[in-house]
Amino acid sequence: MRSFVRGRSSPPLSAMGVVLALGSLSWAGFSLAGATTAGAQSGGGSFSAQVQLGEQAYTTNCAACHGPDLAGGQFATTLKGPTFLAKWGEAPAGDLFRYLRTSMPPGNAGTLPDETYAALTALILNRNGGTASAALAHVPEQLAGFTLPAKPEEGARVSELGIGGISTRYPMPAGPTPPDRFANYQPVTQAMLSDPAPENWMSWRRGHNGQGYSPLAQIDTGNVGQLRLAWAQALPMGETTNEPLVRDGVLYVFGYGDQVFAFDAASGTMLWNYKRAVPEGTSLTSKKTLALYGDKIFAATSDLHLIALDARTGRQVWDVPITDKTGFRNPGGPLAADGVIMQGLTTQQPGGGLIAGFDAETGRHLWTFDTVAKAGTPGGDTWNGLPDNERRGGSVWTSGTYDAESGLALWGVAQTYDTGPLRDREPGENNDGLYTNSTLAFEPRSGRLAWHYQHMKNDQYDLDWVFDRVIGTINVGGQDHRAVITGGKEGLFDALDVATGRYLTTVDMGLQDFIIAIDPVTGDKTVDPKLVPGRDKGPVFVCPHAGGGRNWSSTSFNPQSRALFVNARDVCMEMVPAETGFLTSGVNVLYSPPADGDGNYGVLQNLDVGSGKITWEVRRRAPYDMGILSTAGGLLFTGGMDRQFIAYDQADGRELWRTGVAGIPNGSPITFSVDGRQYVAMVTGAGNPLAFGLPAAFTPEIPLPPVNGSALYVFALPEKN
Template sequence: MTPIRCFTHRWRILTVPTGLAAWPVVVAVLAGVTATAQSPTRLSFTEEQAETGRAAYAERCASCHGDNLDDGEVAPPLKGVDFRERWRAESPETLFLLTSDTMPQDQPGALDDATYAALVAYIYQENGTAPRGEVLPDDPDVLAAISPPRWSRGGGGGLAPGAALPPYPMARNPLTSLSPVTDAMLENVAPQDWLLWRRTYDAYGFSPLDAINRSNVDDLRVAWSWSLPTGPNESTPIVHDGVLFIYGYGDEVQALDAATGDLLWQYSRRLPRGTAPSVKRGMSLYGERLYVPTSDVHIVALDARTGRVVWDKPVADREEGYRMTGGTLVARGKVMVGTTGRAGGGNYIVALDAETGEVAWRFATIAQPGEPFGNSWNALPVEERNGGSVWIPGSYDPVNNLAFFAPGNTYDTGPLRDLVSQPEVTNDALYLDSTLALNPDTGELVWHFQHQANGQWDLDWAFERQIIQLPVNGELKRLVVTTGKQAIFDLLEADTGKYVSSIDLGLQNLVTAIDPVTGAKTTDPRLLPGDGETKMVCPHVSGGRGWMPTSYDARSKVVYVPIVEACMDLVPVPDGERGSLSSGVRWTVRPRPESDGNYGRL
């Protein structure tokens, strides 16, 4: 794996109106090091290096900044009076880090360091600095000791001798009053805050604020806007004490003033070469830190006030097939997160110590041979078991001290389709499509409930687990309420996992019966794929209820569910071709029978 270049930084905010992009950016300055008195090294680069930069610019930069560096239609100029005035007093380190951390815009950090240094050399040359001496280094520490270009000023003449500028007006900065997030605050979130993926531990995803209502919703106008990086952005922002924390595609985390939209700090992950960014769905605030999952399967703890990296720890090895597309859950000093992917042996839920980042425990979402329910995998060896991705953040019940997670299914359905004839062996495939109740202190599995045994249709039960108090037989009970892609809601007792009841929204044709005592589901055997026949199954694999989360209003006891009315054909693939599922089928979309042409419903 390509190593990640990491720095210990303090951060200062620079707005760059005439530099590489017209956005506020964060520039890192080495901290914690006592500088010794020494003369800066004179700026130098070679003709060959500038020519290399010219070629790279033409290929990766000219489409935005223009062929001549100052004639782009969608990006600011990289040469001219304004550019030189902005960068004349900055060391090459600053321009190098900005370029390498943010460019190219569609894939920041995609070029090697030598190419970024060559680009900086080319920009310097085009602004009048002549090549001389040695190659411009590509090490930020070395670049920091090189003198700025010191281009001459324009006709304004500069500041008069002896003149002093008044202090720069200090803008409002909500980070100065950002309070540490405590366990008590997470258990009783302030109305104006949104501290977790679904705001609160119970995953309601509901705001109690009522300033916007039926009488004034028509008066809403845009107060400010902020462009997220190009690509899928599925993360829910975090809000605390007037600071908005957002996670953008490409592993870019930004803190904004929620009132004005002003950038307060930015963290851009430098991914190893060959690592494609993936979506993330959530971050967590705890104490004075923001806990961030990354596309190279790390958890990074950032100082919430500065964006500085406090610790950076790997969760699993990406080279083995692991990914992270969910988000973090923090409770009782543990940062919990699930992995995704098709690695042999399955995925994990991992807890890291919030203070140090050290792994506290690790729970396998696929039952292992020799362990409880290890015989539920149709006698497959462990290396041939895969799936159980946790691609949605967990929820937490502080009353019972239980963290709830939801492993999904497997795409390798073929070996599980038909039960082998071996004593005490099943093909239920635990803990796929299950609710897991884990003790966050130890990682112990307290209880589990499998919503769908041997799921052969890619209809996960992978979504949020809401903790709702409802009357059961005249007694108020804490329940875990969840639904899978089939849009069937299961209700379980939160402390034991005992099945209570189910609610079918009527979007599926697969489950024909639900046992009223155990909750076990009977499926239509005619819809089992893999026999060479096309099967029409509702809903589509994207879900009658998909990854877009639900919201629960405890006052009215109403759950708001975004649903999609579409079905699918599971079509056999020709021999030798790879299907969507290893049972030998691929899916296509079809409207629901008797559809009225509307595919979305709330």
């Protein structure tokens, strides 16, 4: 189920920007047999009754522009007769339905029910001499074969009523020719994703190594103060946590309501738009990531499908379900590597989360890995004797990274939501709870688990380790190591050998107080037994809060300086006993400032992972709520709950530039270059947990905006004259 709108190559809108641009697609003869089939598939019903519904919808939504009888009006052309058919002759009915749904009403497209768009399609069909034996379907694919009457004969007189038409008395002056961003499109290769061209942002965190670092340096510490808004685009209103991708002057972004947009990355002109029709009742969620591979762009959908779109047109190539199980959500996004598209899912249902792999070319399902180990499988004996149908957790809501040298895809897994059955180890049992709070290393094509490492066993605090995995070189004990670096909400960051999973070192942000020892060889973490919560204890005070500490915000690693940039919230929790609590060990979680808090809850740090040292720290009142971008220009970009987008100096954390935006920043900022000009982009639209801020008592002066404004902002230096 799909729809698409081309931008530059699609029907042009009128100068007023509100006309239904039906004039550049074409139609052909109408098939009665097809109508009977579609009517049956739509659930039956009378075609004439559907036309009447279309008349009502037209009067409400369309007549002001197109006239009361479809013959043209003040702002739009006719929708019937020879003039209309001269331009719409011989195109499938599904295209009309798609166009209506993705373009109308102007400025608020897609807001009418699909049944209404089907009724409008039936009305236009009827007014052009078509009929059907049953109501038309409101699924584009089920309209295949439908056509309208043919174009008028060559030389036939066509005319338009109203004042919305275009006179041919004088020639139209030539306008500027926009660049064809797809003219020399080359398929995206594994090498491009592992080592992107400097001007591109090819995958989540720019490249397969997940570093969130760009080698671009046109914008630097000396000129960043001149940064200005280059262009902006409103996105569908709703949560928007996506990190855009840029490839050769085209910017791709996932919008609320399961829409994918392609924009000219230099001008903001929309090139195409895909809008998915999800089943009624589907809970819509944003997606953190998209993926490029070959000639396709891949997206996860709210109805738990994985789709492949032609990266040049937005046309759907394939569509497959990720799982046939229920009770899952899909807030993460895909990873493309070795010709495989991998996707993780999150759930609180028994059985736990999963990661699945699909062939990039065909969508064929290759493998599924259960992130909660089952009895009789490796790790299956770590659940304190629980039967398989009572094991929960292991959600995956962050995309993985890929190490081309070892050929391994690296994924993070969250905690168990069901802490009670694991808290106290039963005699003769193991209660680690694999694969919760682990890094998993897969061979993409086979799905074979090459190695795993559990960062925090038997997590009783909801302080999971599901976030970004960064691949980089660090120096530990005087020796360089290729490492995968990742951190949990505790504000601890572990480094592992990327090829084997061997533990290397840990760096502590200094936010946590319940882990009292870390084994220097294994990395095993010892929890203070006095701070293990439960309904059989009194209140327990622990830092940080279950909401982080470090949370959804992605880090950034500069491979030149080997600095890891991290932001977090300095907030603690009181874990209060309860008969039925937030955690099944019997506790509710209350927010609390630290005992020695200074009222500055936002923390930004420069970490030297190899030495375990904090190079510098910035503290601010407003919490940070978006990921981090670092560049070769010595800059670090991030933003906070106060709707400020900020640039810092990587060397010392000095603030160099800031600007306010209308909505709450989300996702992670990116940078790219088009035609030699560098840009910095970011999205707004409260959606990730950090974007909802702290309780009002903490920062009453920073309320959420009354409207969840979703938008894409793109900044650049002023152009030279």
